[in-house]
Amino acid sequence: QLTRKWWKEAVVYQIYPASFLDSNGDGLGDLPGIISKLDYIKSLGVTAIWMSPIYKSPQHDMGYDVSDYRDIHQPYGSLSDVEHLIQGCHERGIKLLLDLVVNHTSHEHAWFKESCQSRSSPKRDWYFWRDPKIDANGVRRPPNNWASIFGGSAWTWHEETGQYYLSLFLPSQPDLNWTNEDMRKATYADMEFWLDKGVDGFRIDSMNLMSKHPDLPDAPATNPDTEFQSGAMYFASGPRMHEYIREMREKVFDKYDCMTVGELGFTKDEKSVSEYVAEDRHELNMLFTGDIVDMDFGPNHKYEHCDFKLSTLKEITSLWQNSMPKFNGWNTVYMDNHDSGRSISRYASDLPQYREQAAKMLAMYLGTLSGTLFMLQGQEIGMANVPESWGFEDYVDVEGKNYYNSVLEKRGPGADMSDVLREMRLKARDNGRLPMQWNADKNSGFSTSPTPWMRVNDDYKQWNVAAQEGDDGSVLAFWREMLALRQREKDVFVYGRFAMLEEYKDSEDVFVYTMTSYDGKTALVLLNFSDAEHQVVDLKCEGWRRLLGGEGERLSLDGVRLKPYEGRLYGNW
Numbered sequence: 001q002l003t004r005k006w007w008k009e010a011v012v013y014q015i016y017p018a019s020f021l022d023s024n025g026d027g028l029g030d031l032p033g034i035i036s037k038l039d040y041i042k043s044l045g046v047t048a049i050w051m052s053p054i055y056k057s058p059q060h061d062m063g064y065d066v067s068d069y070r071d072i073h074q075p076y077g078s079l080s081d082v083e084h085l086i087q088g089c090h091e092r093g094i095k096l097l098l099d100l101v102v103n104h105t106s107h108e109h110a111w112f113k114e115s116c117q118s119r120s121s122p123k124r125d126w127y128f129w130r131d132p133k134i135d136a137n138g139v140r141r142p143p144n145n146w147a148s149i150f151g152g153s154a155w156t157w158h159e160e161t162g163q164y165y166l167s168l169f170l171p172s173q174p175d176l177n178w179t180n181e182d183m184r185k186a187t188y189a190d191m192e193f194w195l196d197k198g199v200d201g202f203r204i205d206s207m208n209l210m211s212k213h214p215d216l217p218d219a220p221a222t223n224p225d226t227e228f229q230s231g232a233m234y235f236a237s238g239p240r241m242h243e244y245i246r247e248m249r250e251k252v253f254d255k256y257d258c259m260t261v262g263e264l265g266f267t268k269d270e271k272s273v274s275e276y277v278a279e280d281r282h283e284l285n286m287l288f289t290g291d292i293v294d295m296d297f298g299p300n301h302k303y304e305h306c307d308f309k310l311s312t313l314k315e316i317t318s319l320w321q322n323s324m325p326k327f328n329g330w331n332t333v334y335m336d337n338h339d340s341g342r343s344i345s346r347y348a349s350d351l352p353q354y355r356e357q358a359a360k361m362l363a364m365y366l367g368t369l370s371g372t373l374f375m376l377q378g379q380e381i382g383m384a385n386v387p388e389s390w391g392f393e394d395y396v397d398v399e400g401k402n403y404y405n406s407v408l409e410k411r412g413p414g415a416d417m418s419d420v421l422r423e424m425r426l427k428a429r430d431n432g433r434l435p436m437q438w439n440a441d442k443n444s445g446f447s448t449s450p451t452p453w454m455r456v457n458d459d460y461k462q463w464n465v466a467a468q469e470g471d472d473g474s475v476l477a478f479w480r481e482m483l484a485l486r487q488r489e490k491d492v493f494v495y496g497r498f499a500m501l502e503e504y505k506d507s508e509d510v511f512v513y514t515m516t517s518y519d520g521k522t523a524l525v526l527l528n529f530s531d532a533e534h535q536v537v538d539l540k541c542e543g544w545r546r547l548l549g550g551e552g553e554r555l556s557l558d559g560v561r562l563k564p565y566e567g568r569l570y571g572n573w
C-alpha cells in the first residue's frame with residue numbers, strides 16, 4: 001500500500017551557508033547570496049532545501065555550536081533575511097528545512113553560562129556535570145574513559161565549580177541533558193519559533209545521541225593505542241531515545257505539516273532503524289543512516305585507510321531498499337554531506353578522463369532509488385575533493401586538524417605525515433564544504449574577497465556552473481534530466497521496488513538493478529563503478545527503451561557495453 005507524501009517525493013538540496021555565495025564580499029557566504037540563487041536551485045528540479053546551521057554561534061564547529069537558537073550568526077544576515085528566504089522558497093514551491101542542533105549547545109549559550117555559575121544553579125542539571133575520579137596516585141581523572149568524537153577526553157574540567165562536564169564533540173559543545181524536562185520544553189519552544197515562521201521541517205543533528213546510558217559507564221578498552229575509548233554503545237540510541245522523539249512529535253511536529261530527518265550515528269542494524277521510522281510508531285519521517293558515508297572509514301578511526309568496495313555499497317543499498325517496505329518505513333537516498341569527502345572522489349573517480357562520466361553515473365544511482373533524495377551543493381556539477389597538492393595549512397576543519405595533530409604528536413616533530421594527508425584528501429570534511437564553483441572568475445565567483453574563509457578548489461576554472469549551463473552534455477544537464485525523469489515516474493523510482501540482478505551480485509565493478517512500480521513499469525539500471533569497459537549480458541530486457549545515458553535507442557540481445565564509470569537506464573514502457 002502506497003502512502004504518498006510530499007516529503008517522500010522531495011529532492012533536497014543541502015546548502016552549506018558559509019560556502020554557497022558571498023553577497024557582500026566579506027569572504028563568507030550569506031543569506032542574501034542564497035536568496036539570489038533560488039531560481040538556479042529551482043531550475044535543478046529540487047523541491048526542498050536543507051540549510052546547515054545559520055544560528056548565532058561562536059563558530060567553533062561552523063555553527064554546530066549554537067549560542068542562541070532564535071538569532072542569526074550576524075555575518076550570514078538577519079532574522080528578516082531568513083523570513084525573505086522562507087518567502088522566496090515558498091513562492092517557488094520549495095520547502096525549507098533548518099538544521100536542528102539540540103544534542104548540545106555552544107559553551108556561550110545562556111543556558112550553559114548559567115549552568116556554570118554554581119553547583120546549585122537552576123540550570124546545572126541541563127547539562128552533564130560529574131565529580132572527578134581520583135586515581136591511585138591521587139591524580140584527578142575524568143568521570144569515565146569516553147573519547148570525544150573530535151579527539152581527547154569527552155570531559156572538560158571546570159575549575160570554578162570543581163566538576164567535569166560532558167562534551168561528545170568539542171569542549172565548546174557541552175551536551176544537553178535530555179532527562180531534564182524543563183530543558184526539553186525550552187528546546188521545543190525554540191523549534192516552534194521556527195515552525196511558526198514557516199520553516200517546513202528539520203534535519204536533526206546527532207539525533208540519537210540525545211539519550212545516554214543513565215550511569216555513563218566506562219567503555220571497554222578496544223583500542224590499545226588510545227587512553228580514551230569510544231563510548232558509542234553507551235551514548236548512542238540510549239534507553240529513552242524513542243520517548244523523547246515521540247514527545248517531540250506530539251508536542252511540536254504533529255502541529256505542523258513538517259518533515260523530519262534524523263542523523264543516525266553509530267546505530268546501523270535494521271531493527272533499531274525500523275523503530276525510528278516505521279510509520280505506525282509515529283516517530284521520524286526518515287533517517288540518514290551513517291553506513292553510506294562510513295563505507296571507507298577504518299576500523300578504529302575515520303582516517304585510517306580502508307579501500308572502498310562496491311559490494312559494500314550493494315549490501316547497504318539492498319538492505320534499506322528492501323527493508324523499508326517490509327516495516328512500512330521510509331529512508332533517505334544520499335551519498336554526500338558536509339561531514340566527509342565527495343562521493344565522486346571516494347567511490348568513483350575524479351580523474352579528468354572519467355570525472356564527467358562518473359558524476360553522471362552517481363547521479364543515476366541516487367536518482368533511481370526509492371527514498372527521499374538528498375544532494376549536496378556542487379554535486380550537480382560534479383564538484384570533487386581537493387587536489388593532492390593541498391598541504392595541512394590549506395585545511396580548515398577542526399575534525400581533520402585535530403586528528404592530524406594527534407598523530408603528529410605521537411610520531412614526533414618532523415615525522416612523515418603523507419599517509420594522513422592522503423586520507424584527509426579523501427575524507428576530510430573540508431571536501432564537502434568547498435566554496436561553490438559558480439564561474440571561472442576570481443574565487444570561482446563565490447566571493448570577491450581577497451581572503452575567502454576557505455580556499456577554493458584548484459579546478460574551478462574548468463568545473464563551474466557557468467561552463468555547464470547551456471551544454472546539453474554536461475553533468476548539470478544530466479542531473480536536471482535525471483530529476484525530471486524521477487519526478488515524472490515517481491511510482492517507478494521514488495516508490496518503486498528494488499531488485500538486484502543476481503548474475504552481477506558479486507561483481508566489484510558493475511551494479512545492476514531494477515526498479516518496479518506497483519503497476520508493472522520496470523526500469524533497468526546499469527552502473528559501471530570501474531575504469532574498465534564491461535559487457536553486461538543476459539539481461540532478458542530485449543527491446544527496452546533507453547531512458548537516460550548511453551547511445552542507441554533500444555536494448556539488443558547482446559546486452560550493453562558500459563564504458564568506464566558509465567551509467568545506463570532503460571525502461572519496459
Ligand code: TEU
Binds near residue numbers: 061064101149265338
Ligand atoms: O555530525 C555528527 C557526527 O557524528 C559527525 O561527527 C560525524 O561522525 C563525523 O563528522 C564524520 O566525520 C553532526 C554534524 O553533521 C557535524 O557537522 C557536527 O560537527 C556534529 O554533528 C556536531 O554537531
